[in-house]
Amino acid sequence: MKNKTGIVLLVLVGIAYSVLFALNEPKALPALQESLHVLLFIIPILAVVFFLMALLNTFVDEKSIAKHIGEGSSLKGWSIALVSGILSHGPAYVWYPLLQDLRNKGINDGLIITFLYARAIKIPWIPMMISYFGLSFTVIFSIYILVGALLQGLLSNQLNRVLGSRNL
């Protein structure tokens, strides 16, 4: 993991805030408050994710992953990726470290991509989607997301096979 990129980006965001505060403090303050709000929102989710990572590293080894949801994934693997994607909570980036851990243990990229796309179905927000766009839209939208998530997973595995170990 390239730690320096994060530090550079953090410095750039810090500079942007400093400039905005200097130019127009009343407008910049809500931006900072919004960021703090997001931070407070993701802290409990991060805690859950890192607890799951620790559990995973303690009780799940590469062999069992490879057996159930590794290379040449079975229906079980794809189903797990779809359902866990739908059920996962919080922003996608919070899940990245856990997903990378799973990759290191042998889960193929297709399953990760399927997981990430299936996250477009947000169960807690479904009533709101229905109230804005109707039941038909919500049902069709959700079905297409599931199909799209699966297709993207399969396509990415195919692409990885074609590209082999080539670096981009």
Next chain:
Amino acid sequence: MKRFGQALKGALKNLMMIAPMLLAIIGAIGLFKTYITPEMLKTLFNGSPLHDMLVGISVGGVSVGQPFLSYLVGGELLDNGASFYGVTAFILSFVTLGVVQLPLSFSIFGLRFTLIQNVLALLFSFVLAFSITYTLQVFS
């Protein structure tokens, strides 16, 4: 128990490694939410399906926030004359693409994974926006 303690330490080390990037992204999210308003977004749509799909995907891809925000903005866009194609594309890209998250994805998963994932998500935003709206029209 000892193994779990070591695993917790490893997870904490991982958290510390991504902390600067995470904080940077959270800072950027605050800026986006404050400086890019729904009113600004509305002016970009004109009701033409292809134009609105392109705009919807571009705007949704750079927008950040809770998914319900995309429904709120999407509903307003529909009321203001944007096509269903554009609004569907906007919602799809809002929840599946994330320009702000790209640096973190790149630093954790690497360039190849990030590129494949985002190019596929981009293409599928077009395909699914069209398919969803078309299916909806057929059934209604």
